[in-house]
Amino acid sequence: MLVIGLTGGIATGKSTVSALLRAHNVPIVDADVLARKVVEPGTPALAAIVRAFGAGVLRADGTLDRAALGARVFADGAQRATLNAIVHPAVRREMCWAVLRCWWHGERVCVLDVPLLIEGGLWKWVAKVVVVYCSAELQLQRLMKRDNSSREDAASRLNAQLPIAEKVQYADVVLDNSGSLQDLERQVDQLVQRLVKEAGWTWRLSWLCPPLGVASAVWTISWRALRRSQKASSRKKSGQR
């Protein structure tokens, strides 16, 4: 099974791309959805959030007050790091189970929609990194319109992530979402055709000879992980110069 990492900046259009991929019957594992699930009432993560941030981040019905917590963590890097340390391990666990379920159901491709794919290091472990791009200004405009938020609020969320221009450097495939939705749809159609083709041979191999299929999957993942860490360290070095 081909595991693809889909990412981008906030409001560059990941969810729009996910919806288009779903229409092609591609299974999507959405990290934002999992991040909501792991903080539902009664979960260890929600209890840890209350310990770290106080009961002020809960609504009267015991659910997380996302707006209140968002206002705090997007304005302060240290508080964001505290929240990430609570939520991210739980999200990663859920994501592993979701990928295993896809594999168990015989899927050829599985797409992980993860806003912080690059920041969290998961990009090293997927077969392909797909980045949805639009300019930072367009990102701000779309974010303000979608969330009905001020420029200041939108900018604080945008600044909580690696700039989109940097994320693009990690991409195997860039989907340019600067144009119309029809334009994006065309790019997604082409991506699906490419993924189906690439997943096909791995699939056939694993059916013809399962040990060879497993060996080829392990080899591909290790080889890609190695190449990506080399790429990352050379990026770091050139950034230091």
Ligand SMILES: CC(C)(COP(=O)(O)OP(=O)(O)OC[C@H]1O[C@@H](n2cnc3c(N)ncnc32)[C@H](O)[C@@H]1O)[C@@H](O)C(=O)NCCC(=O)NCCS
């Ligand atoms: C702070 C929270 C409560 C705000 O909730 P809210 O409903 O307003 O936003 P939502 O969860 O829909 O996220 C919207 C977008 O914000 C961005 N974002 C969310 N969390 C973070 C973060 N910790 N760092 C940077 N960007 C983030 C992502 O692009 C995401 O798609 C929530 O985002 C959260 O729990 N974040 C921590 C978990 C996380 O990192 N989620 C991202 C995927 S793992």
Ligand SMILES: Nc1ncnc2c1ncn2[C@@H]1O[C@H](COP(=O)(O)OP(=O)(O)OP(=O)(O)O)[C@@H](O)[C@H]1O
């Ligand atoms: N090509 C486009 N033209 C106009 N509007 C668009 C286009 N693509 C996406 N949008 C709009 O921009 C907003 C952001 O898109 P979307 O929600 O898909 O981004 P996202 O990357 O998933 O955001 P987040 O990081 O917050 O989850 C949405 O309101 C969406 O309808």
